[in-house]
Amino acid sequence: MRVKMELIYKSPKGNETTFISEEMLAGKALVLAEDIEKTGRMKDVTFIDPKENTWNLKELREFMKGIQTEPHNIKVYFDGGYNLETRTSGLGCVIYYEQNGKSYRLRKNAKVEELESNNEAEYAALHLGLQELEFLGVEHQTVEVIGDSKVVINQLTDEWPVLEEELSRWADRIEENMGEINITPEYKAVSRKENNEADRLASQALKGVEVSSKIEIN
Template sequence: MGCVLGQHDETGKKEHAIYYLSKKFTDVETRYTMLERTCCALAWTAHRLRQYMLCHTTYLISKIDPIKYIFEKPALTGRIARWQVMLLEYDITYVTQKAIKGSALADYLANQPVDDYKSMQCEFPEENIMVLFEEYDDGKWTLLFDGASNIMGHGIGVVLISPKEKFIPITARLCFDCTNNMAEYEACAMGVLGALESKAKVLEVYGDSAIVINQLNQEWETRDKKLIHYFTYIKELSLEFDKITFHHVPREDNQLVDALATLSSMFKMNQNDEIPSIKMESRDYPAYCHVMEEETDGKPWYHDIKHYLINREYPPGILENEKRNLRWLSASFFVNENILYKRNHDMVLLRCVDVNEAKEILQDIHDGSYGIHMNGHAMSRKILRAGYYWLTLEKDCYNYVKKCYKCQIYADNIHAPPVPLNTLSVP
């Protein structure tokens, strides 16, 4: 018996089609009828490809229909009942085989079965597994280091990574004259000391300085008098570890500590001052979208643009850069009879609306008299075709659809189970 698994996406859904993995029948299974052998092959294939077939619709392409035989057989034997229970969790659709060339690969697999086949125990799979957990190597720490020297000063940066993936950043500014290689050695020494303070016994050191890594690995000879003392000091610290290794990485893979070293080299501070904590976040939308969507001053988001187009006056107290941005932004707007319009890419004029009007438009388009509860992308395109515009149009459409009660209640059910299904009864 052979099986071929394929995937196609013609109707917008991910679907799988199976013919028949290579399986060698046992002595008992060879005495089955042709239809029962096909059913056995289908059950064996579904068991092996379970992780693929659970989340998709599967088309069974075969000469005969084993699904109809299994589910319409009046007298169920032990094996037929077992196959029936196993196939209940899959969405399998039978398709009649038409082209002979489509099954050439499956026929080849059927003629070349494997010899290491073991009998399938499908009643309680993996019954000996009680709990799954992620195992950590408690003794393995990772150290990333880098040094920076520029016209502003010298700085070093270190990141210690614990066995549980906890990142510990360390940075310092060097207030004495040193070369770039000396800064690299200073960073490595500070990181090794930090690892000793964290009671690490196994340490992997990564740096982008080829000369430092190769000298510490004793592949290159250390001849510079300024670096010999650093080399001796780090080697003495290395004796405190059970195992320590040094590895070279490209600069592209060492960006985090490179940023720390550059920051410490350019940031001037007093002797007893501490660098304040820096919080980094990501933004998915331009800054003006977050500012314009809330009309806290009672004016619409397009007030400054409209005022500039009518009176050619800038808002009071703005900078020259903001004036230039306002002129650039106003070039795509047009005022007619005290109504502001936005020129689209195809030169169609779209009426600009404020927050209150935008909420009414969203409600009417999505769930009004002619609303069809469409998704966010389609609703934003329909609003543009209707001739309306505001800055946060597409984002507001997506957020409105997510909060629609009817869309959540009457949406299509997700057929994939939240947890893997297990057979509860044995035929």
């Protein structure tokens, strides 16, 4: 989760002023606030998440303690492929996350037949990743969403308009899913080479090779 920090600072002479920080990871904000608190000059602090929910220092401490037992520091890689001859799609997603002091990698793919284009397959692959996050119990998290589809990334960040009706439905579905589990996405477009794990999973799905695995990583 990312937050802004609104801090009321009181000088030794009793003068007060309010500072509002840039958005940062909640863990970093908590460390900074606790450090300033030690000076004795912090009168109050409020943390504001992207959905305008507010947290006091105690509430954020409790949240950060609890989050260690849940999946966090999450990265979702997605990729979709479409075979025009067979009119089938391969979906692939790779999820990296931490939980209870350990790091994990989850891989999942699927073969589907109801899609009509490669762009639809890309959206469906991201949707597959969101379903896996829901199965993991992820909520109230900032999630890095990574893919090589400029169409999906730029449409979901409102850089490009969504003109096709079927893609508009997918974009709405993605945003609805994220809202249901309170995910704040941070989108990142990468090259196909940087997305090779998800790309390989999508290709395997098109060949009928099913993959569903979770392993602990160093």
